[in-house]
Amino acid sequence: MLITMNVNGKKIDIDVEADEYLVDTLRRVGNLSVKRGCDTGCCGLCSVWIDKRPTLSCSTLSVRANNKNITTIEGLQEEASEFAEILVKEGAEQCGFCSPGFIITVIAMKRELENPSEEEIKHYLTGNLCRCTGYMGQLRAIKTYMGVK
Template identity: 65%
Template sequence: MKLELLINQKIYALDVAPDEMLADTLRSKGFLSIRKGCDTSCCGLCTVWIDGKPVLSCTMLSFRVAGKAITTIEGIQPEAEKFARILAAEGSEQCGFCSPGFIMTVIAMKNELKNPTEQDIQHYLAGNLCRCTGYMGQMRAIKTYLRGEVQ
């Protein structure tokens, strides 16, 4: 089916299958930050924003997001880099494979929650799995980021 998708503030005229998931559409258009880690909607690697809110692009049918604003990490590189530098200072990007989805969720949280507690942060990020870091360094980086310190 033919539709237009607004991806990172540019309009893409696309022909997608009705069963095509947004993650596949995005990867096919060169947004290679989108990764699939689980196939069962529970790892968070493929997280993008729809109208600013984090969703699983692997579980979102592409036709459903026509008319909405889709944001991938490619679309917010300056802010993503700002947090990535803090994350890297903690060594907590490690293999980096889950980082784009994680960073998209962290920035969405920053935009959505005011002064989140550690528990709020854990709850908001419960859908982002990481096998390398053990999560502690990610929490340190998030706290630094939320304090607004630039490294």
């Protein structure tokens, strides 16, 4: 079936299968930062925004994105670069495999929450897994990025 999506500001008409997941559709049109990880909606690697809300694309059928605005990290380069620099300064960047999904979630959190507590930050990030870090460096980086003490 033919669907229309606005991906990172660009209108895309694409033929999808009824059971095709958004992660696969986005990768097919060149958004390779969107990764398939656990296939259970638990790791956050496939995170994108649908109408500015963080969404797990591995558990969202592409047909549900019809006539929606989809944002991947490719569409947030300036903000993503800013946060990535802070991650590096805090020693929180490791292999980078989880980074696109993690960073897009952090950017959404910054837009949604004002001066969040450490518990609110941890809750917002539930479902974003990183196998390289102990999360303390990432938490420091998030607080720095969000201006939280």
